[in-house]
Structures are given as C-alpha cells and as structure tokens.
Amino acid sequence: MSDIWVVAEVRDGAVKRTTLECLGKARELAGAAGGKTGAVLIGPEGLAKTLGAHGAQRVFVADDPRLKNYGAEAYAAIVSGLVAQHKPGAVLAGATSYGKDLLPRVAARTGAGLATDCTDLQWKDGKLVALRPVYAGKARTTVTFTTPIQMATLRPNAVPVPPANPGAAPETVKVPVQVDDNALKTIVKETAKTATGGAIELTEASIICSGGRGMKDPANFKIIHDLAAELGAAVGASRAVVDAGWKPHSFQVGQTGKTVSPNIYIASGISGAIQHLAGMSSSKCIVAINKDPNAPIFKVADYGIVGDLFQIVPALTEEARKLKAKG
Amino acid sequence: MNTVVCIKQVPDTETKVKVHPQRPALDPEGVKWVISPYDELAIEAALRMKEKMGGTVTVVSMGPQRVEETLRTALAMGADSAVHIKEDLDVDAITVARILAKAIQGLPRDLVLVGKQAIDDDSGQVGPALGEFLGVPSVGIATKLEVAADKKSAKVSRQIEGAEENLEIPLPAVLSVQKGLNGIHEPRYPTLPNIMKAKSKPLKAQALKDLGLKPEETAPRTQVAEMALPPPRKAGKLIEYETPQEAAQKLLTLLREEAKLLQI
Numbered sequence: 017m018s019d020i021w022v023v024a025e026v027r028d029g030a031v032k033r034t035t036l037e038c039l040g041k042a043r044e045l046a047g048a049a050g051g052k053t054g055a056v057l058i059g060p061e062g063l064a065k066t067l068g069a070h071g072a073q074r075v076f077v078a079d080d081p082r083l084k085n086y087g088a089e090a091y092a093a094i095v096s097g098l099v100a101q102h103k104p105g106a107v108l109a110g111a112t113s114y115g116k117d118l119l120p121r122v123a124a125r126t127g128a129g130l131a132t133d134c135t136d137l138q139w140k141d142g143k144l145v146a147l148r149p150v151y152a153g154k155a156r157t158t159v160t161f162t163t164p165i166q167m168a169t170l171r172p173n174a175v176p177v178p179p180a181n182p183g184a185a186p187e188t189v190k191v192p193v194q195v196d197d198n199a200l201k202t203i204v205k206e207t208a209k210t211a212t213g214g215a216i217e218l219t220e221a222s223i224i225c226s227g228g229r230g231m232k233d234p235a236n237f238k239i240i241h242d243l244a245a246e247l248g249a250a251v252g253a254s255r256a257v258v259d260a261g262w263k264p265h266s267f268q269v270g271q272t273g274k275t276v277s278p279n280i281y282i283a284s285g286i287s288g289a290i291q292h293l294a295g296m297s298s299s300k301c302i303v304a305i306n307k308d309p310n311a312p313i314f315k316v317a318d319y320g321i322v323g324d325l326f327q328i329v330p331a332l333t334e335e336a337r338k339l340k341a342k343g
Numbered sequence: 344m345n346t347v348v349c350i351k352q353v354p355d356t357e358t359k360v361k362v363h364p365q366r367p368a369l370d371p372e373g374v375k376w377v378i379s380p381y382d383e384l385a386i387e388a389a390l391r392m393k394e395k396m397g398g399t400v401t402v403v404s405m406g407p408q409r410v411e412e413t414l415r416t417a418l419a420m421g422a423d424s425a426v427h428i429k430e431d432l433d434v435d436a437i438t439v440a441r442i443l444a445k446a447i448q449g450l451p452r453d454l455v456l457v458g459k460q461a462i463d464d465d466s467g468q469v470g471p472a473l474g475e476f477l478g479v480p481s482v483g484i485a486t487k488l489e490v491a492a493d494k495k496s497a498k499v500s501r502q503i504e505g506a507e508e509n510l511e512i513p514l515p516a517v518l519s520v521q522k523g524l525n526g527i528h529e530p531r532y533p534t535l536p537n538i539m540k541a542k543s544k545p546l547k548a549q550a551l552k553d554l555g556l557k558p559e560e561t562a563p564r565t566q567v568a569e570m571a572l573p574p575p576r577k578a579g580k581l582i583e584y585e586t587p588q589e590a591a592q593k594l595l596t597l598l599r600e601e602a603k604l605l606q607i
Contacts, residue, residue: 027504086508088471088481113503117483120468124437124475129564132436132466150464150570154360157367158569162562202480204508208500217504223605247607265522266502271356271462272380272522279604291356297573301602303594318579319597321590331587335595340607 230285
C-alpha cells in the first residue's frame with residue numbers, strides 16, 4: 017500500500033494546470049498501488065479545495081506569509097520533512113521551472129530516486145515506472161527505481177486533467193512551518209514578467225506556431241504572432257532564428273532549446289534540422305509550411321503545404337478568424 | 344572569484360541516436376563527443392568572471408578515459424585546472440551530484456556552475472542536488488548573475504514560465520546556467536596557443552575510493568530498463584490547392600475534423 021503525492025505549484029494565487037495533470041495521474045497510480053492520493057500545498061489554505069476536487073484525498077498545507085514566493089531551500093525543507101515523516105510511495109510534480117528546481121533537492125535530501133520530465137508514469141509490481149524521452153526526444157527510455165521513495169516530474173500537457181469533483185472535501189493537515197533563517201535568505205524577492213516572453217509558455221501550450229529561417233526577417237514574425245493570437249497558440253522559433261538574434265533563446269524549440277509536445281505544431285519556413293525535429297516530434301499533429309518540397313520537415317509532418325508562407329500564413333489567420341466569427 | 348564548473352561529455356547534437364545492441368543505452372559507435380552546450384556556457388561565464396574579478400576556474404567531470412579530452416578542451420578555453428573522476432559508472436543524476444559534491448568539497452570555490460541540463464539524458468537534476476549535498480543555496484535555470492564586490496553574495500535571476508524570478512543569495516552557491524546568462528550565447532573557442540598551453544595545466548585523476556564514498560552512497564537510485572527510438576512518424580498528407588485561401592481552409596478542416604485537435 018503506497019500513497020502517491022503531488023507537490024502543488026501555485027502561481028499568482030492559483031493552482032497551476034500541471035498540478036491538476038499530476039493529480040489525475042496520482043489518482044490513477046494510487047488506485048493501482050492501493051494507497052491514497054495526497055498533495056503538499058505551500059500556499060493559501062483556500063486552494064486545498066481545488067486540490068481535493070481534482071483528486072487529493074489529503075492535503076498538507078504550509079500556509080505562511082514568508083513563503084509567498086518560491087525559495088528552493090525553504091520549500092525543499094518543508095516537502096522533505098513531510099516525505100520523511102509519512103513515507104509516500106511516490107511524489108510527483110510538474111516538470112516546470114518549479115518542479116525541476118524543487119524535486120532534485122527533495123530527492124537528494126530524502127534518499128529518493130527521481131525521473132524528470134516524464135511523459136507517462138505507471139505502477140507495476142509495487143513500484144513506479146517512468147517513461148521519459150532522452151536526447152531531446154531522439155530516444156525514449158523506461159526508468160525503474162531502486163529506492164523505497166520514488167519521485168518524478170511530469171511534462172506539462174503529457175496527461176489530461178480528469179473532470180473535477182467540486183464536492184470532494186479533502187482532509188487538510190496543517191503543517192507547522194519551521195524554516196531556518198539561512199533558507200529564508202534565498203526566497204525569491206520579486207517576479208518580473210519578461211517583455212520578450214509570449215503570453216503562453218511554449219512548454220505548456222496546446223498549439224505552437226513556429227517560424228524558421230524562411231521568415232527572412234525578424235519583422236516578418238508579425239504574421240506568425242497574428243496566427244498564434246488567432247489560434248490561442250504560443251510562438252516558437254528554430255535555432256537559426258535565435259542564433260541570428262531575431263528571437264530570444266526562450267523561443268527556441270529543439271535540442272538546445274525547449275522540448276515541446278503540443279497538440280498542434282505549425283512549422284513555417286523551418287527546414288527541419290535533426291535538433292529541431294527532436295524537440296518537437298512528440299507533438300500530436302505537425303503541420304509544415306515550406307516552399308521547398310524536399311525539406312526534411314515534410315517527412316515528419318502530418319499535413320504539409322508546399323508554398324509561400326507569406327501567402328499561406330496570413331490566409332490561415334484570415335480563415336481561422338472567419339471560422340471563429342461564424343462560431 | 345574562485346569558480347568550479349562541472350561539465351559532462353555528451354554526444355554532439357548532430358548525433359543520430361542508435362540504441363546499443365546489448366544494453367538499454369546509446370550505441371557509442373561513431374559518436375563525436377563534445378562538452379554539453381550548457382556546460383560550455385557555464386565555463387564561459389566562469390572565465391568572464393575570472394577576467395573581471397581574478398581568481399581561478401576549476402573544471403570537474405566524471406567518466407571514462409575519453410573525458411580527459413573534454414577536460415583538456417576546457418583547460419584550453421582558459422580554465423586553470425581540472426579534476427577527472429575517472430569512473431565509467433552507470434548511475435542516476437542525483438548519485439552523480441553526490442560524487443561531484445565530494446570531489447568539489449576540497450576545491451577553492453565561491454561559486455559552482457553547471458549547465459541547466461546535459462543534452463544527452465536531459466535530466467537537469469545535478470545543479471539543485473549539488474546545492475543540497477554541498478549544503479549551499481542553488482538557483483536553477485539562471486539567466487543573470489551579479490556577484491557583489493566582496494564575493495559574499497550575488498544577485499541572481501532565474502527563468503520561469505513567462506517571467507523571471509529575482510533573488511539575492513549568499514555565496515558560496517550553485518547555479519545552473521541557461522543559455523543567455525549575462526548575455527552569453529556562445530562559448531569562446533580555444534586558440535592554438537591555448538591548446539598547447541592546456542597540455543601542461545594540472546589535470547588530476549581521481550577514483551571513487553579516493554573520494555571516500557561508501558559503495559551504498561554510489562548505488563544508483565534509478566535505472567534505465569529500456570531504451571528505444573520513437574516510432575517513426577508516418578509521412579502525412581500534402582495539401583493540394585489552387586489559392587492560399589483554399590490551402591488554409593483545407594488545413595483548418597483537417598485539423599478540426601480529421602485530427603480533431605482544433606476547436607474554433
């Protein structure tokens with residue numbers, strides 16, 4: 017009997033979607049493990065209800081104004097303390113900047129094994145089994161654990177959010193916050209929205225519109241941004257575009273950028289270098305728009321349009337707009 | 344400013360990954376080995392700090408004999424000395440961090456830098472785990488580093504989704520470096536004279552037993568049970584069209600009705 021926990025991520029006073037994805041997976045794993053689903057909430061107690069509605073049967077709440085912002089050491093101390101005390105079978109978090117920073121510290125401290133950026137998790141023979149891409153998606157691995165406590169971060173968008181049960185009332189356990197002064201020193205002072213960052217984060221987007229060298233000029237990216245705005249998509253770029261200084265590195269998709277797995281990936285003017293294909297080939301549907309019919313991108317695209325992106329992309333924006341107007 | 348940079352030797356990004364015929368691992372046949380790109384940027388950041396503030400840069404890496412070449416490259420870039428933990432271990436990233444922490448402990452250091460992730464296993468665990476094992480603060484995915492004149496603290500920014508977190512940390516600390524840290528997008532290339540000079544710089548080889556680690560401390564916490572290439576994507580449909588409007592309409596219809604992934 018093993019409990020499965022999720023470390024909740026709170027941003028701007030709300031629980032992040034990746035946390036709800038993890039809870040859905042945790043509930044499934046707890047079912048197989050014959051245990052309960054738990055959640056650790058470092059944040060306002062009021063959010064315990066949301067976690068309960070999404071499957072947490074027990075929520076450990078550390079609600080303290082000093083921990084309003086993230087701090088690796090302080091947060092790791094709280095989560096590690098709870099893990100050491102209650103010994104859950106597995107602890108999950110979203111593979112976001114938060115989970116990626118926090119869980120390695122917690123795992124190091126509690127003697128747990130950790131698999132990061134997983135695309136799926138299973139419970140087999142009393143142990144956690146993690147599926148995770150390596151080499152930015154050029155290969156996939158199955159990871160097993162040798163430790164009694166097992167930890168994993170789950171890539172955003174990899175699993176669905178099951179329907180909520182708003183009536184669920186989780187047991188809440190208040191956690192006394194005892195954090196030493198040194199740990200409090202490294203709490204984040206402020207969070208500044210980046211002017212360059214798109215409204216939707218690439219790794220969390222369900223649709224991505226990307227542009228490559230075929231865009232010819234940074235100013236031409238306006239048509240990609242217009243299409244993205246119409247589709248509710250994030251904007252990405254190839255390495256060539258980032259290296260040319262047309263877009264900051266935070267837009268880069270590929271082996272030395274971000275690995276993404278949206279529902280729809282629309283690549284315009286991207287030829288499809290091996291490093292780029294690695295970073296986006298786990299997308300559910302790939303659309304390629306390129307004037308070169310021999311571009312490697314067409315070999316992985318579900319739908320291809322051979323043609324002039326400067327005509328096709330604006331037409332796509334226009335037709336999407338018409339469809340939306342029709343409702 | 345004394346900086347330790349932990350680096351990993353990885354297959355070049357051009358590598359076409361093949362699975363080893365006997366083991367769930369990469370087939371190293373024909374692979375070109377390089378310093379992981381984010382680790383290269385960490386070396387560059389350390390060298391720039393040294394140029395500005397003085398001090399030393401020590402590079403540390405673990406792996407088989409071939410890793411020596413990677414360390415010599417780092418020395419040729421400008422690092423002062425290198426430590427080679429000469430072990431060909433198949434262990435998880437947290438265990439690697441534990442071993443690195445032991446090797447680092449005795450080195451002069453105000454700061455430890457690592458790349459935000461190695462581009463082979465993409466695990467990204469070593470930075471924060473090193474912080475834990477060394478008992479110092481860690482900042483993951485750092486984009487800005489400004490060390491105070493007294494070297495006792497640093498102002499740091501780290502990248503999060505759509506924003507940056509700003510904090511001030513006491514030193515020593517561990518930072519994992521994102522591309523673009525302090526505007527660094529490219530590492531320097533070693534010049535020929537520096538490659539020659541690097542040959543006589545100190546490179547110390549160590550074994551696990553030299554580090555005083557017990558076998559249970561280096562037991563792997565996770566194991567790769569299987570490795571496979573992703574199923575090849577089927578070549579899809581090329582959309583036939585007369586006008587851009589027609590192409591756009593056809594694509595949107597396919598995304599809505601065939602792929603069923605677009606809801607507008």
